[in-house]
Amino acid sequence: MHEDARSEVPLRENYTMEDMSYLDSAQAYPLFEKQARLIKEKGYRGIIDVGCRHGPINKILHDDLDYKDYSYFGFDTSDEPIDIATETWKNHPNINYKVMSWIETFNVDFKVDVIIFSGVLLYIKDVLLREDLFEDIMFRNRCTNAIIAEPYHHQRHWDERLILQSITENGLDFLNENYTVDHHYLDLPVFAGKRVIYDVSARP
Numbered sequence: 549m550h551e552d553a554r555s556e557v558p559l560r561e562n563y564t565m566e567d568m569s570y571l572d573s574a575q576a577y578p579l580f581e582k583q584a585r586l587i588k589e590k591g592y593r594g595i596i597d598v599g600c601r602h603g604p605i606n607k608i609l610h611d612d613l614d615y616k617d618y619s620y621f622g623f624d625t626s627d628e629p630i631d632i633a634t635e636t637w638k639n640h641p642n643i644n645y646k647v648m649s650w651i652e653t654f655n656v657d658f659k660v661d662v663i664i665f666s667g668v669l670l671y672i673k674d675v676l677l678r679e680d681l682f683e684d685i686m687f688r689n690r691c692t693n694a695i696i697a698e699p700y701h702h703q704r705h706w707d708e709r710l711i712l713q714s715i716t717e718n719g720l721d722f723l724n725e726n727y728t729v730d731h732h733y734l735d736l737p738v739f740a741g742k743r744v745i746y747d748v749s750a751r752p
């Protein structure tokens with residue numbers, strides 16, 4: 549197909565659960581399990597999840613990894629997944645969700661050990677604005693660790709009329725200035741290619 553006939557996968561601010569149901573499939577599970585395992589391995593107890601959808605990591609931490617002693621705040625502009633997650637976790641006072649945009653400021657009442665940016669930084673097209681958003685959220689929450697998940701740049705979209713946006717070629721290079729970054733690659737057929745998870749920690 550001619551390159552000009554293709555268009556970028558649209559990135560929206562309001563999704564239903566159904567829209568992103570492929571992320572809840574067994575094939576996508578390792579993407580979230582890896583993030584949960586990093587949290588458990590490092591003993592992170594205060595978690596913010598930016599653009600969290602329904603925050604699938606909580607179920608993995610609780611049910612699959614038996615890791616329950618933590619505080620979590622997840623937010624997203626998509627109201628259906630946030631409403632469902634709020635109902636699911638209503639008996640867990642340390643797990644909270646909110647319909648909110650990442651351009652809003654917010655406070656949490658716990659010490660923040662890690663901030664998750666899973667499939668969200670690619671929304672910010674401009675590298676400097678992306679760095680600003682990342683650093684601003686990290687700084688305001690006095691947080692020195694992050695988990696970032698993104699489509700790896702060699703990944704194609706299943707639908708060849710669509711171009712999958714990716715920022716992993718050089719759009720996260722700003723991290724190298726102040727952070728150590730470990731990369732974990734996941735070859736998941738449901739995504740038609742690799743996803744990469746960045747395990748990010750500020751240099752001492």
Ligand SMILES: C[S@@+](CC[C@H](N)C(=O)[O-])C[C@H]1O[C@@H](n2cnc3c(N)ncnc32)[C@H](O)[C@@H]1O
Nearest residue numbers: 560561562599600601624625626649650666667
């Ligand atoms: C590609 S999905 C990733 C969802 C989830 N973090 C994951 O890894 O499965 C991007 C998410 O960002 C949310 N989003 C888009 N714009 C947003 C904004 N300005 N503030 C907060 N969330 C936003 C969308 O509603 C969507 O749930």
